[in-house]
Amino acid sequence: MATRHIIYIINPISGTRSKKNLRQVVEKKTSEAGISYEVFPSVASGDYVFLKEYILERKVTDVVIAGGDGTVSQVVGSLMDTKVNFGIIPCGSGNGLAYAAGIPKKAELALEVVFSGKALSTDGFEINGRFACMLSGLGFDAKVAHDFAQQPKRGLATYVQQVLKNFLSAKTYPFEIRLNKRKLETDAFFISIANSNQFGNNFTIAPAASLSDGLIDIVIMTHQNKLNLLLETFKQVMGRNKLQPQSSIRKEKSVIYFQTDSLHIINKGLAPLHIDGDPAETPEELSIHVKKKCFRLLQPVV
Numbered sequence: 001m002a003t004r005h006i007i008y009i010i011n012p013i014s015g016t017r018s019k020k021n022l023r024q025v026v027e028k029k030t031s032e033a034g035i036s037y038e039v040f041p042s043v044a045s046g047d048y049v050f051l052k053e054y055i056l057e058r059k060v061t062d063v064v065i066a067g068g069d070g071t072v073s074q075v076v077g078s079l080m081d082t083k084v085n086f087g088i089i090p091c092g093s094g095n096g097l098a099y100a101a102g103i104p105k106k107a108e109l110a111l112e113v114v115f116s117g118k119a120l121s122t123d124g125f126e127i128n129g130r131f132a133c134m135l136s137g138l139g140f141d142a143k144v145a146h147d148f149a150q151q152p153k154r155g156l157a158t159y160v161q162q163v164l165k166n167f168l169s170a171k172t173y174p175f176e177i178r179l180n181k182r183k184l185e186t187d188a189f190f191i192s193i194a195n196s197n198q199f200g201n202n203f204t205i206a207p208a209a210s211l212s213d214g215l216i217d218i219v220i221m222t223h224q225n226k227l228n229l230l231l232e233t234f235k236q237v238m239g240r241n242k243l244q245p246q247s248s249i250r251k252e253k254s255v256i257y258f259q260t261d262s263l264h265i266i267n268k269g270l271a272p273l274h275i276d277g278d279p280a281e282t283p284e285e286l287s288i289h290v291k292k293k294c295f296r297l298l299q300p301v302v
Contacts, residue, residue, distance in 0.1 A: 011067030068092015077131030139190035173269035
């Protein structure tokens with residue numbers, strides 16, 4: 001077995017947890033495990049290509065991200081072709097990918113997964129060439145993500161506050177969905193594009209989603225009154241809405257839920273976009289496709 005050498009990337013502002021003690025825990029536990037390591041801060045640009053040469057020269061075997069889904073997505077997207085294993089210490093406001101993979105939030109337990117877990121091939125997907133590892137969306141949840149990013153205080157309480165605020169003024173957006181040879185026009189509050197089964201904080205939006213099935217789950221919450229919107233969202237979260245074959249997709253449904261390996265979306269109303277929880281520029285068209293088993297994620301042995 002090759003000697004392990006770990007790079008830790010710590011995002012100092014993700015979530016609400018202090019990162020000062022986290023670095024001490026990381027250094028103590030990794031030293032005790034007898035594994036060589038370095039610690040780097042996250043970078044504001046989200047571009048970690050500069051680490052590729054370092055990884056090659058130092059024979060780095062693992063890159064472990066202490067941050068939220070956005071930081072994980074940026075690091076993996078930059079470095080997945082280096083063939084390192086990726087680990088996560090969940091420190092964000094949602095931690096959707098970590099929770100979907102069964103990685104505990106407590107740093108000491110997450111480090112145990114890094115040290116003794118199994119590296120499993122994991123899917124991602126691309127939106128107009130930009131990598132996403134977990135869940136992206138158009139419409140309501142993206143508007144929340146954009147507003148959340150402007151808040152001085154992070155964390156779940158702030159996120160919930162923004163959800164409630166935006167729900168009162170939520171509107172639908174017109175979309176055209178192109179799927180294989182089919183075309184569907186609909187107005188929707190949001191479209192979720194999910195490789196993970198959840199938004200984060202164990203809030204499940206795509207119950208059938210798998211990190212390694214070669215498919216993305218698409219959830220479209222169509223135009224309906226707000227009371228019904230709440231009811232249908234609850235049913236979706238609780239797993240009561242079953243997957244629909246592509247042949248049965250109809251715009252008359254309150255919730256359209258299906259799987260695919262690619263699709264094209266015409267964003268006629270310029271609905272806002274988020275990619276793994278981070279605000280992104282609003283495109284007029286989105287070309288989306290799965291990247292099958294494109295990185296190895298350290299996960300608990302079950």
